[in-house]
Every structure is written in C-alpha cells, then in structure tokens.
Amino acid sequence: MLTFDGERIPERVVHAKGTGAFGYFEVTNDVSKYTSADVFNGIGKKTPLVVRFSTALQNIGGSDLGRELRGMSVKFYTKEGNLDLLCLQMPVYLYRDPIFFLNLVHAFKRNPQTHLFDFTAQWDLATQRPVINHNFFWTLADYGIPNGYRRMDGFPIHTYEISNKNGERHYVRFNFRTEQGFSAITSAQAAEIQSTDPDYFNRDLYNAIEQGNFPAWKLEMDMMTPHDIQNVDYDPFDVTRLWKNGTFFTVQIGRLVLNKNVENQFRDIEQGAFNPGHLVPGIPGPPDFLFRGRRMFYRDTQNYRLGRNHNKIYVNMPLYAKTYVRDGRPPTRLNMKNAPNYYSNSFNGPIPYVDEKRPREKLQVLESNAIDLEPLSYFYNHILEDEAHRQRFIENIFMSLVPVTPPVVQRALKLLNLIDRDLGRRVRIGYEVALAQSQAERAAQATPPPNLPIRNFPTAEGPPEHPPTKGAHSIRIL
Ligand code: HEM
Numbered sequence: 031m032l033t034f035d036g037e038r039i040p041e042r043v044v045h046a047k048g049t050g051a052f053g054y055f056e057v058t059n060d061v062s063k064y065t066s067a068d069v070f071n072g073i074g075k076k077t078p079l080v081v082r083f084s085t086a087l088q089n090i091g092g093s094d095l096g097r098e099l100r101g102m103s104v105k106f107y108t109k110e111g112n113l114d115l116l117c118l119q120m121p122v123y124l125y126r127d128p129i130f131f132l133n134l135v136h137a138f139k140r141n142p143q144t145h146l147f148d149f150t151a152q153w154d155l156a157t158q159r160p161v162i163n164h165n166f167f168w169t170l171a172d173y174g175i176p177n178g179y180r181r182m183d184g185f186p187i188h189t190y191e192i193s194n195k196n197g198e199r200h201y202v203r204f205n206f207r208t209e210q211g212f213s214a215i216t217s218a219q220a221a222e223i224q225s226t227d228p229d230y231f232n233r234d235l236y237n238a239i240e241q242g243n244f245p246a247w248k249l250e251m252d253m254m255t256p257h258d259i260q261n262v263d264y265d266p267f268d269v270t271r272l273w274k275n276g277t278f279f280t281v282q283i284g285r286l287v288l289n290k291n292v293e294n295q296f297r298d299i300e301q302g303a304f305n306p307g308h309l310v311p312g313i314p315g316p317p318d319f320l321f322r323g324r325r326m327f328y329r330d331t332q333n334y335r336l337g338r339n340h341n342k343i344y345v346n347m348p349l350y351a352k353t354y355v356r357d358g359r360p361p362t363r364l365n366m367k368n369a370p371n372y373y374s375n376s377f378n379g380p381i382p383y384v385d386e387k388r389p390r391e392k393l394q395v396l397e398s399n400a401i402d403l404e405p406l407s408y409f410y411n412h413i414l415e416d417e418a419h420r421q422r423f424i425e426n427i428f429m430s431l432v433p434v435t436p437p438v439v440q441r442a443l444k445l446l447n448l449i450d451r452d453l454g455r456r457v458r459i460g461y462e463v464a465l466a467q468s469q470a471e472r473a474a475q476a477t478p479p480p481n482l483p484i485r486n487f488p489t490a491e492g493p494p495e496h497p498p499t500k501g502a503h504s505i506r507i508l
Pocket of ligand 1: 100103327
C-alpha cells in the first residue's frame with residue numbers, strides 16, 4: 031500500500047496526455063551528399079525508434095478531441111546516439127522568443143480560478159501578441175482536430191543545419207507526411223465522439239497496430255543551400271512563418287513505420303524523455319534563438335519530472351551509453367561498474383565523441399520583432415483551399431469568441447480586419463448571431479456556466495502592498 035501511495039509522478043507541464051508505439055525508420059533515398067548522419071545513410075538501413083503522440087493542453091485523463099496542438103515525438107536509437115525530433119501537426123510555431131512560452135501556456139491552459147479553458151485569456155494574449163495568430167489560425171482551421179494521430183503530419187518546424195562528411199552545410203525543414211492521408215473532423219463531429227469516447231485518438235492508434243495495420247509516415251526535407259538562405263526576401267529561420275514556394279527544393283529520406291504497441295504505458299511512454307537537443311553528427315541542429323532555449327528547457331523539466339538520471343530509464347537509453355557520468359538518484363543501472371570515472375585515462379575508458387567534420391563556421395541569426403500579418407493573410411486566402419474550409423475556419427473563430435469579454439472581442443475583430451477585410455467582416459457577422467443565440471440559451475438554463483472573471487493583480491487577499499519606493503517616481507529612462 032505504501033508503494034501504491036506514491037504511484038503518481040508529476041505529469042508533463044505540457045503535452046501531458048498521450049500514447050505511443052515502437053517501430054523503425056527505413057532509408058529509401060541516398061541523402062549522403064547532404065548529411066553524414068548514420069541514421070539517414072544507406073538505402074534499406076533500418077533504425078529502431080519510439081514515437082509518443084500527445085495533445086498539448088490536456089492534462090492526463092483529458093479529452094483527445096479538443097481543438098489544439100498535437101505532438102509527435104520521435105526518438106531514433108541511432109548508432110551515433112539518440113536523435114529526437116519533436117513535431118507538431120502544424121508547420122509553424124507561435125513565437126520566436128523562448129521566454130514567452132510560460133505566458134502562452136498559462137493563457138491557453140486552465141484558468142487558475144475556475145479551472146476551465148479560458149477563451150478570454152487566449153484571445154487577450156493572441157491580440158496583444160499578434161505573432162501567435164499564424165499558428166492559432168492553423169488550429170482554428172481543419173488542422174486543429176485531425177481524425178486521429180495516424181492521419182496527421184508532423185513538423186519539427188525549426189530550420190535545421192545539416193552537414194555532409196566534408197562539412198558542407200545545408201538548411202532544412204523536416205516533414206513527416208502521413209501515408210494514411212491527412213484527414214480532419216469538424217468541431218461538431220469531435221463533440222459527438224467525445225461524448226462516448228474521449229480516448230478516441232489513443233484507441234485508434236492502438237487498434238490499428240494491434241490489427242497489423244501499421245501506420246507509416248514519409249520523411250522528407252525541404253532544403254536550401256547557404257547561398258539560398260542569404261538571398262531570400264524573408265527570414266528562413268523564423269518558426270512563425272512558412273518557407274515561400276519557389277525558394278526551396280524537397281528531398282525524400284525514408285519511411286517511419288509503427289509496428290509494435292507498448293506493453294506498459296508507464297514504463298515506455300510516461301517515462302519517455304524527448305529532448306530536441308538530442309542531435310547526432312551530421313545534424314548540428316537549428317541555429318535560431320528559440321531552439322537555444324529549448325536545448326535547456328527539456329533537460330530541466332525532465333530532471334524535475336523523472337530525475338537527473340532520466341536518460342538511464344530503458345526507453346531513453348541510447349544504444350551506446352558509455353559515459354563518465356556517475357551516481358545520482360536511481361536509476362543508475364550498472365553505473366559503469368569499475369570502468370574509469372575520469373578522462374583521459376590509461377585504462378581503456380570510453381573516448382568522448384568529437385565530430386571532426388562539424389562545420390567550423392557558426393551562423394548568427396539576427397531576428398526581427400516586427401509584426402508581419404502577411405503570413406496570416408496568405409493562410410486565409412491561399413492555404414485554406416476552398417470556401418467550405420474557409421467557412422469552417424470562420425465558424426471556429428466566432429464560436430471561440432462568444433465567451434470572450436467584449437473589449438477583447440473588439441480587439442480581436444480589429445486585428446482580423448487588419449489581416450483581411452473579408453475575414454474581419456464575416457467573423458463579426460457570425461459572432462453577433464452566435465452571441466445572441468448563446469445569450470438566449472443561457473437565459474433558459476437553470477445553472478448557466480460561470481462568467482469568467484477578468485483577473486486583476488494583485489488580488490485583495492494577495493501579499494500586502496509595498497509602500498512606493500522612495501524617490502522611484504523621479505527615475506526616468508531616457
Ligand atoms: C520555447 C519554446 C518551447 C518550450 C519552452 C517547450 C517546452 C516543453 C516542455 C517543458 C515540454 C514537456 C517535456 C517533458 O516533460 O518531457 C514539452 C513537450 C513537447 N514539446 Fe515543447 N516547448 C517549446 C517549443 C516547442 C516546439 C517549437 C515544438 C515543436 C516543433 C515543441 C514540441 C513539443 C512536443 C511534441 C512535446 C511532447 C514531448 C513528449 O511527447 O514527451 N515544443 N515542451
């Protein structure tokens with residue numbers, strides 16, 4: 031019983047609800063002139079891997095059917111160490127500044143008072159930081175609820191530097207393209223499924239693999255040369271925008287196949303520690319500022335969630351795991367037994383790997399904070415392929431605005447109007463009708479849902495107010 035008392039560990043701070051499976055990656059094309067990474071070289075070579083799928087905002091036990099980001103994390107157990115590619119089902123991210131993550135997650139997860147998802151907070155942030163709307167638009171369109179994990183694509187989004195055996199570089203965006211064909215479900219269909227099967231995504235994946243209907247994804251990369259990246263008229267490292275058509279070429283690498291369900295979710299999935307900083311020779315990784323933050327954050331959060339030795343948990347262990355790292359909280363496995371615990375040594379200890387061919391020149395990416403609404407207008411007019419999809423997108427926007435506090439709605443309508451006048455007009459009309467309907471329905475309800483309060487800081491019960499610092503008013507920043 032005392033062991034049972036401690037069965038729970040902290041859930042992931044984001045992407046808490048998920049599932050996963052084992053499989054392999056098979057190289058189908060020769061990409062040796064672009065990258066020396068062993069995992070992507072040698073047609074026919076198979077590398078074992080584990081994939082974890084997730085919903086970004088749900089807590090463990092939440093619903094699979096929310097309109098939100100979904101994760102597809104791939105850990106390749108390569109001969110040169112683990113390569114982790116953490117993907118979303120959208121090809122663009124929300125912002126470029128790593129420190130902004132906290133605000134985003136707080137606004138998009140549950141309200142600290144009501145513990146409800148809070149559309150006022152979401153739209154408040156989305157209108158104060160317009161950059162996040164590009165990704166938000168993808169979520170509000172069909173891509174926001176794919177018809178199960180098997181039928182969505184996966185994008186690591188960042189522009190990765192890769193290099194070949196001569197140290198020559200290219201810049202790539204990887205794409206996992208589902209072989210099942212992308213398909214989505216509408217908000218109404220999702221609500222219906224949710225009422226009977228909130229674990230729809232987990233069940234769909236498990237059953238498919240159990241029935242031998244193994245899901246697969248093609249891995250390809252969109253590529254630019256070092257010359258290309260300096261000569262395009264946009265920032266190709268900007269994770270909030272797509273690469274423009276005609277500025278890159280695409281190369282196939284291989285296939286990812288999932289052919290084995292896990293036997294124990296806690297052991298193989300809950301304890302999984304995917305870290306985008308796990309890279310291999312031939313893939314030095316993305317040079318942008320957001321990625322620099324991510325190289326630290328994942329290890330930190332996993333130290334908290336799983337302990338410092340999380341890479342000694344079986345599912346996280348690389349194939350080659352000989353190190354000078356010792357001790358710490360369990361698991362320590364064999365702790366490298368009596369092998370020397372310092373380097374260099376005369377007793378055949380492991381030799382630290384140095385990638386001699388890694389490009390010597392570093393790229394410095396200078397980022398801009400300018401607000402650019404062009405990608406959003408492009409999304410509305412060109413990515414949404416037809417009028418029916420545009421209409422579903424508009425409905426999802428105005429329905430999400432109905433519970434939002436009026437000043438924030440006005441700001442949202444203004445922003446949508448700036449992006450595209452047709453979009454702004456249609457959302458405004460839809461919103462007014464939906465609001466009137468919702469007010470009539472609320473009036474008829476015995477116990478209407480709570481009005482979400484506008485939060486103020488500090489609260490009445492908060493810490494005592496500090497007296498103003500003497501002389502502070504005279505400080506001027508010039
Ligand atoms: C500054 C930006 C970001 C921060 C601070 C951040 C932070 C986190 C954290 C703390 C976790 C939980 C990890 C764990 O407990 O194991 C997580 C999970 C995840 N993140 Fe991020 N993230 C960021 C950006 C991104 C981006 C750009 C992507 C995709 C392109 C992404 C994809 C994922 C995925 C797929 C997971 C789930 C991992 C799993 O399955 O265990 N994140 N992120």
